[in-house]
Amino acid sequence: MHDVxxxxxxxxxxxxxxxxxxxxxxxxxxxxxxxxxxxxxSGKTTLIERAIVRLGREGLRVGTIAADSAGDDDHRxxxxxxxxxxxxxxxxxxxxxxxxxxxxxxxxxxxxLDVLFVENVGNLICxxxxxxxxxxxxxxxxxTEGDDMVRxxxxxxxxxxxxxxNKVDLAxxxxxxxxxxxxxxxxxNPHGKIVLAEAKSGRGVDEIxxxxxxxxxxxxx
Amino acid sequence: MHDVxxxxxxxxxxxxxxxxxxxxxxxxxxxxxxxxxxxxxSGKTTLIERAIVRLGREGLRVGTIAADSAGDDDHRxxxxxxxxxxxxxxxxxxxxxxxxxxxxxxxxxxxxLDVLFVENVGNLICxxxxxxxxxxxxxxxxxTEGDDMVRxxxxxxxxxxxxxxNKVDLAxxxxxxxxxxxxxxxxxNPHGKIVLAEAKSGRGVDEIxxxxxxxxxxxxx
Numbered sequence: 029m030h031d032v033x034x035x036x037x038x039x040x041x042x043x044x045x046x047x048x049x050x051x052x053x054x055x056x057x058x059x060x061x062x063x064x065x066x067x068x069x070s071g072k073t074t075l076i077e078r079a080i081v082r083l084g085r086e087g088l089r090v091g092t093i094a095a096d097s098a099g100d101d102d103h104r105x106x107x108x109x110x111x112x113x114x115x116x117x118x119x120x121x122x123x124x125x126x127x128x129x130x131x132x133x134x135x136x137x138x139x140x141l142d143v144l145f146v147e148n149v150g151n152l153i154c155x156x157x158x159x160x161x162x163x164x165x166x167x168x169x170x171x172t173e174g175d176d177m178v179r180x181x182x183x184x185x186x187x188x189x190x191x192x193x194n195k196v197d198l199a200x201x202x203x204x205x206x207x208x209x210x211x212x213x214x215x216x217n218p219h220g221k222i223v224l225a226e227a228k229s230g231r232g233v234d235e236i237x238x239x240x241x242x243x244x245x246x247x248x249x
Numbered sequence: 250m251h252d253v254x255x256x257x258x259x260x261x262x263x264x265x266x267x268x269x270x271x272x273x274x275x276x277x278x279x280x281x282x283x284x285x286x287x288x289x290x291s292g293k294t295t296l297i298e299r300a301i302v303r304l305g306r307e308g309l310r311v312g313t314i315a316a317d318s319a320g321d322d323d324h325r326x327x328x329x330x331x332x333x334x335x336x337x338x339x340x341x342x343x344x345x346x347x348x349x350x351x352x353x354x355x356x357x358x359x360x361x362l363d364v365l366f367v368e369n370v371g372n373l374i375c376x377x378x379x380x381x382x383x384x385x386x387x388x389x390x391x392x393t394e395g396d397d398m399v400r401x402x403x404x405x406x407x408x409x410x411x412x413x414x415n416k417v418d419l420a421x422x423x424x425x426x427x428x429x430x431x432x433x434x435x436x437x438n439p440h441g442k443i444v445l446a447e448a449k450s451g452r453g454v455d456e457i458x459x460x461x462x463x464x465x466x467x468x469x470x
Contacts, residue, residue, distance in 0.1 A: 067289040068373060069394025097374050097404070101397045120404070122343055122374040151372060152289060153318050153343040172393035172416070172423075173290025176322045183318070183341070195393070201419060202393075 043158055046126035050161025053133060054144065059091075061144040062240055063160050065184065066168030067177065068150030071194035073102045074227040075168060076145045079237060080109040083143055085246045091141040093132045095124050095149050102147060111145075112137055123154040126161055143242075152177070156184040164240050166190040171199045171206055178212035185213055190239055191222045192232070264379055267347035271382025274354060275365065280312075282365040283461055284381050286405065287389030288398065289371030292415035294323045295448040296389060297366045300458060301330040304364055306467045312362040314353045316345050316370050323368060332366075333358055344375040347382055364463075373398070377405040385461050387411040392420045392427055399433035406434055411460055412443045413453070 054061050066072045073094075080090045092113040094103035103115035114132040118124065129146060136144070146162055148155045152169075167188045169177045172195055178185050185191060191213055193206050206224055213222050221239050225232025234244050275282050287293045294315075301311045313334040315324035324336035335353040339345065350367060357365070367383055369376045373390075388409045390398045393416055399406050406412060412434055414427050427445055434443050442460050446453025455465055 067371070069288065069391070069398060096401050099397070099401050101401065118374075120374065120378060122372060149374070150288070151343060151374070153339075153341065153370070153372070157341060170290070170393065172391065172419070176320070177290060180317045180320050180322065195423075198393070198419065198422060201422060202416075 040157065043126050046130060047159040047161035050126055050129055050133065051163075053138075054161070054163070057138050057141075059138060059141050059144050060241065061146065061162035061164070063146045063148065063162040063165045064168060065148045065152070065155045065165065065188070066150065066192075067152055067170065067173055070150070070168045070170040070173065071227045072147050072150070072168045073105055075192065075194065075225070075233065075236070076147055077105055077109050078227055078230055078233045079145060080106060080111045082233060082237060082244055083242060084110055086242070086244055088142040088242075089140055091136050091144045093129060093136075093144070093146045095128075095147060097122075097149060112141065118149055122149055122151045123158055124148050124160060125158045129160045152181040152184050156187060164190065166192060166236070166240070168192045168194055169209070170195040171204045171209075172202050174202075175204045175208040178209050178216065182216050185220075186216045189217065189220045190236070191220060192236055193222060193224050194227050196224045196231075197226045197229070261378065264347050267351060268380040268382035271347055271350055271354065272384075274359075275382070275384075278359050278362075280359060280362050280365050281462065282367065282383035282385070284367045284369065284383040284386045285389060286369045286373070286376045286386065286409070287371065287413075288373055288391065288394055291371070291389045291391040291394065292448045293368050293371070293389045294326055296413065296415065296446070296454065296457070297368055298326055298330045299448055299451055299454045300366060301327060301332045303454060303458060303465055304463060305331055307463070307465055309363040309463075310361055312357050312359075312365045314350060314357075314365070314367045316349075316368060318343075318370060333362065339370055343370055343372045344379055345369050345381060346379045350381045373402040373405050377408060385411065387413060387457070387461070389413045389415055390430070391416040392425045392430075393423050395423075396425045396429040399430050399437065403437055406441075407437045410438065410441045411457070412441060413457055414443060414445050415448050417445045417452075418447045418450070
């Protein structure tokens with residue numbers, strides 16, 4: 029039993045080393061990077077689509093890493109918005125890890141990118157244990173998942189300083205009060221920022237980008 | 250590398266043995282059991298709440314095992330509907346396994362139960378690899394997650410013969426055509442059954458229960 033635990037610790041230490049290597053690799057090239065975690069179907073892809081277009085208008089070249097268990101739906105959506113993208117199918121794995129991201133970076137034209145978005149597999153548990161080496165991290169949830177999403181997954185919210193509550197236009201239809209999610213997050217992460225958004229219409233996107241360090245001067249959508 | 254894979258196979262074989270032990274334990278007591286998997290916030294809990302009430306009116310005593318990373322929101326909801334329930338916090342694990350269910354069964358008054366619902370952690374990937382030993386399995390997704398949920402998670406849909414597409418009343422609001430989900434499922438699992446439901450209003454619940462082998466004779470809600 030001790031042996032197994034010891035090996036587990038080794039694996040996480042090795043993941044951290046690989047994440048630090050990814051961080052250095054991106055930093056040396058001046059690429060700003062954002063890891064996007066969140067529940068299945070919460071709107072991560074739509075939010076990144078919006079960011080690709082918005083940052084593109086600011087003259088920033090955006091790359092993406094799209095991860096899903098199977099298929100290339102998200103990858104194709106990013107390409108359609110003009111991003112350089114790599115698709116990853118994790119199959120039986122429910123999260124990305126730093127080693128997989130390292131290989132994805134090999135496949136991207138890093139010298140031609142200013143920004144990188146890494147979209148994790150839809151999951152609010154395991155991604156919390158696997159740093160990828162990005163500058164920033166954000167978690168996306170949707171009001172349609174219910175008002176208990178934050179308190180059910182304390183680890184990922186406690187350690188992530190930017191949270192997006194998406195699909196707020198549907199809050200009344202699903203009888204969910206977003207203030208409950210905001211209040212639960214304030215307890216877990218008093219210094220964190222939380223944005224109510226509607227990625228489909230673009231509501232909240234500029235605020236999210238500003239909190240990620242991107243000031244959009246072109247105010248036209 | 251070979252060594253690691255071999256150990257992985259051993260773990261899954263051991264899980265299967267424990268699942269078979271759970272199955273025998275429930276079967277010997279005449280308890281019919283259903284494993285409920287599905288995405289985060291897809292409506293698994295609401296569906297089980299409805300089933301507790303519906304089957305209760307048929308004179309069936311329902312037990313539940315409620316699993317989440319943290320908290321006891323779902324467990325308390327089941328208790329409020331009259332179920333004997335056990336709460337499990339999986340913490341860093343994104344799925345239940347047969348061993349955890351075995352311990353939960355120890356805590357339930359099995360001699361006083363006719364039906365058991367096991368609600369897994371919200372995840373469409375890892376639960377596919379961990380049989381729990383129930384008679385039946387079902388997967389719940391919601392239209393609010395998008396029309397790509399089935400094809401993004403082929404394994405769990407290919408091996409699960411009952412799928413619920415929940416929150417169909419919101420399909421137009423999120424611009425999702427449930428027929429796309431139905432068509433993707435028909436390719437992955439031609440013999441499977443798929444039900445369009447609205448657990449909140451009760452729509453589809455009797456059809457789901459019938460497909461699970463429970464005929465409700467009391468037609469009043």
